[in-house]
Amino acid sequence: MPSLGADMEAGRLVEWMIAPGDTVHRGDVVAAVETQKGAIEIEVFQDGTVQELLADLGQELPVGAPLAVILGEGEAPSEAVPTPKPAPGAAPKPEQTTLTPEPEAAKQPVGQPVPPPTPPAAPEPTPTVPEAARKPAAQPVPPVAPATPGALRISPAARALAAERGVDLASLKGSGPGGAILYADVEHAAKPATQKTSSPLAEMRKAIAAAMTRSKQTIPHFYLSETIDVDPAIAFLEARNADLPPAERVLLGALFIRATVLAAQQVPAINGHYTDEAGFKPSDMVNPGIAIALRGGGLVAPALRDASGMTLDETMAGMRDLVTRARAGRLRASEMTQGTITISSLGETGAESMTGVIFPPQVAIVGIGAPHLRPWVVEGAVVPRHVVTLTLSADHRVSDGRVAAKFIAAFEELMQKPEAL
């Protein structure tokens, strides 16, 4: 069970997309997991053949629990295939790959979308369960801790307290002899009272709240706004979309993404990640996180990976895909963590301006209000024009007003020549 964010302790397996014997390649989506942030697709980071599925659908599994065994090319199937029943932890051999947290995706998050939270300094999502404890968590715990070496050991006192307080033992790291989970471990884990009954939506709101609070508490935000004439863009889109079916039309939002990506390329100081340990690291790629409102509330901001080389149509297609999958609850883990700068556009919803809260560890968010028809001065005369108000929220630890102004100027200029986007 991969860690999809530092706040994630466990996930519920809701779909297998592979079966034993299937060939998989790095990047393939192999399973879907429901988390407190919604359903997320799990990618595999290895090429190989699926030897065995270890987890059953519907199981609530702690981060670090093996989900499947995948044999690399030339690897022999292990005799001691880990079955989740008696002592699954004993199983995965070093040469085998298990779907455990992937360092690339989890240890060094390359981007974070706006609402789904990650702390500014993403803590090491080292599996919190000892090697011995890596087993499907929702397995009914045997009445007595198995004597098998390597099996999950839970003291009776720990078991009793966990039952009383509703603590998931499999998510704990044992501090006792042989990694046994002791009373004190459960006591420690039980302190922040777990809330099992709230809805996924409430969970998401809670996660957003936590991330936003952290952001506002730790990031010294500053804001620059500019009103931008979008008539050229609207005219361009009307002409371009004139004879196309709705599915092929390009939306204003896609132009905003293109403009953000290209402007960010010019101003690297607002594109990247800031962590307490490493300070600011500008990103070579621009992975724009696109804030997507979900039906029923909540927000996600999956990223388009390496969007600078995309055409407008590709950008539009990518955007559509993300929206569709976000609303279907089928985003991929990497998409949730790769964002380097976020764009939040209110579209037609009316408000004039939007001042966003930066999603850590990113350092900037572009907020764009709804287009409004306003008096506009063109060559000394007042004319009606469609304008939007752009507000850049930026991290003062990384950038300053000058840098921000440079980004806004670049964005505005790009929006005046939409055909070049």
Next chain:
Amino acid sequence: MTSSDKIRLDRAHVLDLLGHMIRIRRFEDKCAEMYTQEKIRGFLHLYDGEEAIAAGVIPLLTEKDRIVATYREHGHALVRGVPMTGVMAEMYGKRSGCSGGRGGSMHLFDAERNFYGGNAIVGGGLPLAGGLALADRMMGTGGVTACFFGEGAVAEGEFHETMNLAELWDLPVLFVCENNGYAMGTALARSESQTDIHAKAAAYGVESQVVDGMNVVEVERAARRALASMRETGRPVLLECRTYRFRAHSMFDAQLYRDKAEIEEWRSKGPIVRFQGWLLENGLIHDSDVADLTAKIDAEIAEAVAFAEAAEWESVEDLTTHVLGPQPEPPAPTQPSGETVEITYREAVKQGIRDAMLRDERVFMMGEDVGAYGGCYAVSKGLMAEFGEDRIRDTPLSESGFTGAGIGAAAAGMRPIVELMTVNFSLLALDQIMNTAATIRHMSGGQFGVPVVIRMATGAGKQLAAQHSHSLEGWYGHIPGLKVLAPATVEDARGMLWTALQDPDPVLIFENVMLYNRTGMLDTAAGAVDITRAAVRRAGKDLSLITYGGSLWKTLEAAEELAKDGIEAEVIDLRSLRPLDDETIMASVAKTRRAVIVDEGWKTGSISAEIAARIMEQAFWSLDGPVGRVCSAEVPIPYPKHLEDASIPQVPAIVAAARGQMGR
């Protein structure tokens, strides 16, 4: 020959004698019948043919005299006056039986009539009888104890030990050997080099005589003479009554060991047929007398059967009543004076004994070398000079004999302290401790208790090798009916004894040999201490170290070591191994969630295993890990120091076990 020797064979007396015998015979015929109807179960040993002995001896005893009988004792109980209803109900196993239904045919008891059973360990009744007589002698009651036993018992050491003690100490015991020629199915000549039993007694200087056990007048005459002599001299007498049992040993006996002709020959000279015939021939009685007698007896038997049939069963809820006597309140803690003196454990034990001797004249101590020698471990040095040879009583090396004597004396009202030199020797007294002391209260339906205290040394460390060094106190902890103490501190060494002497039940006190020279500070006002609770000797939160006796000090030392590593161990001194103070143990384990038991006994089947099991039963859900144990290596304790040290729990092993619990 005094006047009491003479038998007046008047009509009333001969009818009494005949009546006793016919009553026994007809009662037992009914018992056999009821047995075949499954009303009576277990073993049923019939007295058929031997009735003249009980009938001849028992009516001569006074009310204060005592009787110890065997498992073939229906006749003795009936002649002594135990109501037939109670005897029959007992055989039915009913609540209103004379032993509350708990004893059955082999264990008839009646405290009111000083009828001490009903003892089914062949030979086991003799030391008990010796002890009852010892009490009578020490208390000066003038009472005697009649001890009945079969000739099979003379092969047991307990017979010889008791013969010796009785003669040595002038114990007023009338030993009545009912020699019916067969120990179960083994003829006397098959099992004894010397078949003249009276000669065996004579070898100990016990006055003895052969009596025709088939002739009630002869038996009475001999018994009358013996009792008269005993009441005069206080010395024991043995009557070897030669008799024959017409029926099988017990109901399930094919009698392959003897001919029918032999039985028939004896039957023809049976005690009833002979006596009745003689009385009729001589016109002392008439046929109608026999008919009247028989009718009366049959009516009594019918009433007894009806009574037993109608009687209620003991309720299962009362199963464990009478295992222990009424439990006394623990002594009130003494107010410390604040003034303490340094004292050795040995001296503390001695002070406890001396204190008890001064406070209660019923208290006396006996054992091997406790008197002139001053005690093997010098515990009683000087006490004989202070209290005299009667109350500090040297014994022969007869562990069963003198332990049984202590048990008998306690049952008769004394408060004996029996010292066994070392726990290994106590095994020679195990029959008396287990089959009599621990058992008699329950077996008698709560009528008899044994408030004896038995002290002994235990444990290794003195290079005394494999027959003087073991720690078997855990074994004794297995036995219901006993209390088992292990004082580790000078306070307990001094204070447990008095409390133990107030207890209605047998209390065993185990003194670890390595503690005698150990000193401790004792309050000058120290007195009796509670013997029911364990003590927390050191408080801690990380793990519980549960121990007792000699291992306490090693465990405290280990706790000190552990404290250097920041591990705070709680040390529990069990103090009592039976009963175990579960409450204190579980409270500690619930707090620390980890336990290591330190026990100088062997691990297998030990008290440490019992404690571990109880923790599983009662505190499993409090545990953070498996219960650990540090016990003796499973070897007979060897002689060389380094091997002996390696055999028993030592500080490093305790520290290691504790660290293991903590995962360090």
